[in-house]
Amino acid sequence: MRKTAVLGMLTCAALMLSWAESFLPIAPTIPGIRLGLANMMVVFCLYRFGWREAAMINAARILLSAFLFGNFSVLLYSTMGAVCAFFVMLLMKQSGLFSTVGVSIGGGVIHNMAQLLLAMVIVQTVQISFYLPWLLASGCLTGLFNGVAANAADRLLPKRFTMKE
Amino acid sequence: MFGCDKMKGSGRWFKRADIYLLAAIFMCVIMAFAFHFLLGRNDGAECVVIEQDGEVLYRIPLTKLRQITVEWQDEYNVIRIEEDGFSVIEADCPDLLCVQQGKVTEAGTSVICLPHRLVVYIDGDSENTVDALTD
Numbered sequence: 672m673r674k675t676a677v678l679g680m681l682t683c684a685a686l687m688l689s690w691a692e693s694f695l696p697i698a699p700t701i702p703g704i705r706l707g708l709a710n711m712m713v714v715f716c717l718y719r720f721g722w723r724e725a726a727m728i729n730a731a732r733i734l735l736s737a738f739l740f741g742n743f744s745v746l747l748y749s750t751m752g753a754v755c756a757f758f759v760m761l762l763m764k765q766s767g768l769f770s771t772v773g774v775s776i777g778g779g780v781i782h783n784m785a786q787l788l789l790a791m792v793i794v795q796t797v798q799i800s801f802y803l804p805w806l807l808a809s810g811c812l813t814g815l816f817n818g819v820a821a822n823a824a825d826r827l828l829p830k831r832f833t834m835k836e
Numbered sequence: 837m838f839g840c841d842k843m844k845g846s847g848r849w850f851k852r853a854d855i856y857l858l859a860a861i862f863m864c865v866i867m868a869f870a871f872h873f874l875l876g877r878n879d880g881a882e883c884v885v886i887e888q889d890g891e892v893l894y895r896i897p898l899t900k901l902r903q904i905t906v907e908w909q910d911e912y913n914v915i916r917i918e919e920d921g922f923s924v925i926e927a928d929c930p931d932l933l934c935v936q937q938g939k940v941t942e943a944g945t946s947v948i949c950l951p952h953r954l955v956v957y958i959d960g961d962s963e964n965t966v967d968a969l970t971d
Binding site: 679702725742744748768769770771772773776777781790793794795796798799800803804805808811821 | 848868
């Protein structure tokens, strides 16, 4: 029961974060640059609970935010980014080579790259590759930030708050 | 790192592989910027290329003021071409990111409207430019 409640809260937090960050114009000249704060919750969940719970949170937040704020196109891009990023993060975590921060950076970068690739396929142009270095750098920076936040949460939040005693 | 190794929790803040990962991404960013810089050099007359759904609709030299409306399934983008660049000044796509990107003056730089599958960019090397549009 406690776990279910916590997972619901994490999903809610992820939704709120992605809603709030849509009001922050970081770089309007480069579409696709976002803080990706919702990934913080996914990374935290991945380390605290495991991949099943993290996948559930991820799926729930994508579907909910697409229904609430987005359209089909948004759903397509965010699903593509999130699924690719999730698998890469999972592989990186299972390899044991990377820390939470490293896993989060990998997720952020792959999320942006997957969306760029999808945009290239849909629009059928290689011109979009102009955004590649910007998206790489921003995915890296936001991944770093989210990773540090998720790691800090995992250290500071007592286990008894999130799991059954 | 950061003296936090003694803390209990999910391992260290950074591991060796993280540093390699960061270095690799940094190299990629530098290389991508360099690649774009080399490709985007001006080799003569510049022209604006308007592509939709993978097809080139117009190639227009940057010479005089002109406005072009591109339609996509009953929706549109208005592109304003000036002597030193172009901008998408009006559109009815849902996010309006193309309009927010403002005026583009550098060769190799593009404005993209994902919902309308529209790409507009300045081609710096336009040896074989044909003015596809006449009115």
